[in-house]
Amino acid sequence: MQPDRREFLKSGLAAGVSGLVGAGLAQADDLDDKVEAEMNERLRFLSPPDGVASNREWGLPLRSPRVTPFAEELCPHPIIVPELCMTDDAYRNARTNEEWLDVFKKDFDRLASRLHEKYGLDIGGLPVPDAHQRFLEYRPVKFFIIVEKERPWQFHPMYGKSWAWGFEALVESRDCKGNVTKERKFLTPGPTFQARYGEPILVRRINGLPEVGNGPHNAKIRFALPSTTSHLHNGHTASESDGFPNDWINPRQYWDHHYANFPSGHDPREKLTTLWYHDHRMDYTAANVYAGLAGFYVLFDETEYSNGKPIPPDLMEDVGDETETKGWRLPSGTYDVPLILHDLAFARDEKGVPQLAFDGFNTDGIIGDRYTVNRKIQPRFEVEARKYRFRIYNGGPSRFYELFFCPESPTDRRDLPFIVFTGDGNYQPSPLVTDAIYLGVAQRVDAILDFSYFKPGDRLYLVNRLHQVDGRGPDGRVITRPTDPQQHRRFLDSNAVMRFDVGSPTPDQSMIKVQYRELPPVDLTEVRRERIWEFDTDGGLWTVNNKIYDPNRIDAQIEEDTAEVWTIRNSGRTWHHPIHSHFTEHIILEVNGVPQFQAGVQVGNVPRREGFSRSLIRPDLLAERLTGLLKGLDFRKEFAGQLQTVQFPGVSSLPDLKLNQQTLSDQDAQVLAIQILELIQRAFYRSAADYIRARYFMENRFGITIRVDRFMGGPRRDIVLLLPGSEVKIFMRWKDFRGKYVMHCHNVVHEDHAMMIRWDIIAPDLGSGLPRSPEDLRSPEQRKPHMEPHPGQATAQDGTARKAPNDP
């Protein structure tokens, strides 16, 4: 058993000091109450206060103050609004870079003085184009400002206002009643960027956090460091904009991030959709993200070519509009909902207000006992009875999740399936119907949940059933769903991350396609090198190839425009490590030596729990309902004929229906048909689970039915889910930018202690299999005698970095 902080003080180290300073140290038992009280106060924001009963049920270090779950309604997350749009004629007519920059400078200066006059906001100097690779090649079309701040935040109505870190920005926010306002607002998680491929943006990030100290204007949150860098996970971003761990800024400094928003190598198969930005400060990533420095960044496909011509409708994909009939028609707008999960712990401060508690002395991993979604403890979310696209993020710091979509009634034993179509932001070749979603730290999925079966007033829960009490990872226990009503209630109250309250049905034009995006090919002839990375532990530290992170050591030099095969190996037999490499996605080739088929790779070592049962078809009911429906509706004869030939169950899912209706010229008839079909299908399935399964009984183009017990990320990802004792071989390619990046464990507590390597993308033919110093990559005149791990110093770019086009 661990001694708690009280014992730490009581024991007082009965020390003999080796004579250097004659400090007379007192004996044990000599407890000074006053000192204990002081220590309590100082440790309050650092770690669980003394005397907090350990939570035996959870095995957690402390128990957060009690809450009533599902008390607060989650409203749509605000979208960031650009401060400047560089799209008008003045920009379009600029013939040279200089002319473009002149226009931008005028706009920027005007913006700066306006913000200063109106809000007293200092936004700093003009952006520096030649600080960025390919800036003028990918001229930003929008300019955003986000300011990192410390502000009060209500995690739960029973908690009042706690201190949090987050971002202040100009946002368009929509309250739960649908009223839209444009305002400057503090948010944690930060505002959602809705970016688009083909639209480069520039984001100025200002560190507006208070300094460390005890004064009234100093930081209230004491476990985190007000020194920040922000990583866009997993954007195809130039090194200087990527949020390298040592590119930090201190309070009252700013950093510009240029997000070019084009897919790697301009290959549309490389496109991503669900990304996020989060702090990446060396040594303090876990603490700073825990304090609140994270936000959403979602990417949609372009709707026009770079020359301004619109993309023909039949080439449109995820354009972010479900009414665009030729696109993928995924649920969009307020039906496209990002949800980030963080498990947090709280302890009351001297005023009795619960504050975030973070144990910085725990290097295994931090597990909180309060589930939060978008930084609200177990919220409820009101949905219309239709399809929704949820982007579910595991925001860490250390917990893994296995999420189920659970009905409220204990007698309804079938969990509802998710229709998953992305893993870590990568479109799957085909969507999958799955019972559970397994999410390692920093993993994301896009899933469609279909509420159309349900009646107004029905309630559903997103439940985590993976048991985890420490930073090792899940302990293998799956929390079972009880049958007893009271126990079932308790199960939902303690394990549901959020609740969905179903409202009335609304028109739903969104669709689920049978096929989405093909994976980029694996071409082993592109492979220049193979490398092995072993993740291990050593004396309380976390190591990669027996080394801890050193920003001045380049562990891999990767040549631009090549591919490599990396073996990611877990040397621990009990530790889970979600490994993330920046900048580029990987494709899984092998898991524990077994080649993986891309259609089915899950990296799960669980046996199938149960098969999918075909639900009973009741033809009598079908005939009755169909007649009733047809009577009341007037629609085209040919469609009525087709409807009668529809086969049940399943294969008549929506995309097929869409194909069958090519003879229909009228869009309304099509929508009507879909709605009727939904009603009919609904009538024939006795439970929601059967209904959804049958509706989305999907087959890929090889005719293989894609349904899995649990979705673990798919074949293409940016997180290698390294389960204990496992080894994963991956294929990656690097294109378009050069410079320094990192790979690390995304159990961010491990990353901070210091399970991370630096790798650089360098000019062709300069690569090496051995670690080198950045000095080696510089030309002699650039060499400096000593380098500090700080921006612009040791972690400077390789001297051969791509120049900006106008750089002399």
Add this chain to the structure above:
Amino acid sequence: MFYTDLIKDKIVLVGFMSIANDANYPVTRNLARVQRMLGDRLGREAHLYSITVDAARDTPAALRAFARRHGAGAGWLFLTGGEEAVGAIRGAFFAHRGGHSAHAARPAAHGHGDGELQDCSMGLLRYGNDAVGLWGSVAALADPAQIVERLSWIEAREPGPADTPLERGGPWPLQRQPNPSSRTSPRG
């Protein structure tokens, strides 16, 4: 009292060691370099503590000799105490809830392997500013310059005047890195 005398209101660097373990895991040698870099700031602005986990063999006399051998000056203390007391302090500084035990004193067991009890306290130094309650940790064998730099991160700072203009933190022009001496920010 360990806390009142050594930690309270101070910026400290705390490491666990034993003379035997130091033979193959030379933490003390590294700390001697840290001492050199801190110079006369050690003892005034920052304090360095090496706490033995092997009190039976590391007697005060042995520690004194060991400290002298490494040239430990004022502001760098070598500490020992009862097993329970040292265990309690290690427990306070190293919360391993993953099944490791900070109590299972296996002085040389800084090596890897898991599923077995192992001591995880000697690979890391804890550094903290007790006056503000901010703590961090750094590898005991990290580059001494990087260890010293970390102490500056946790210093208390008053916010500057409200009208101080914002400063560009970066990125910097790719081919024109700033002159190191031009950066005066205390954390830089």
